[in-house]
Amino acid sequence: MGDKKQIVVADLTYIRVNQRWNYLCVLVNLSDRQIVGYHIGKHKTAKLVMSALSQIKQPTIIEIEFISFRPRVRV
Structure with missing residues (x-):
């Protein structure tokens, strides 16, 4: 009935900060395409998460899709 459906995409990644x-x-x-969280x-x-x-x-009613990528890391 007046619910607006919101599709949210989640990205989980790692970043290095101060050697951690x-x-x-x-x-x-x-x-x-706005960051909502x-x-x-x-x-x-x-x-x-x-x-x-x-x-x-x-x-709102939320659908969440998680996408996982495993990049190759050169050492």
Whole structure:
């Protein structure tokens, strides 16, 4: 009935900060390509993702798609 459906894509990646690896979860609304939530943490856990999800402001029906890429790293 007046619910606006929001499709959110999540990306979970890692970045190096001060010689340590940190994990970044970013949530992007596909309809307007705006970041609707993010969280950075020291561990790749469900809590990291839930913290990013809790930042979504609009109470809507949400579909979430997680995409995982494993890039090759040269040493």
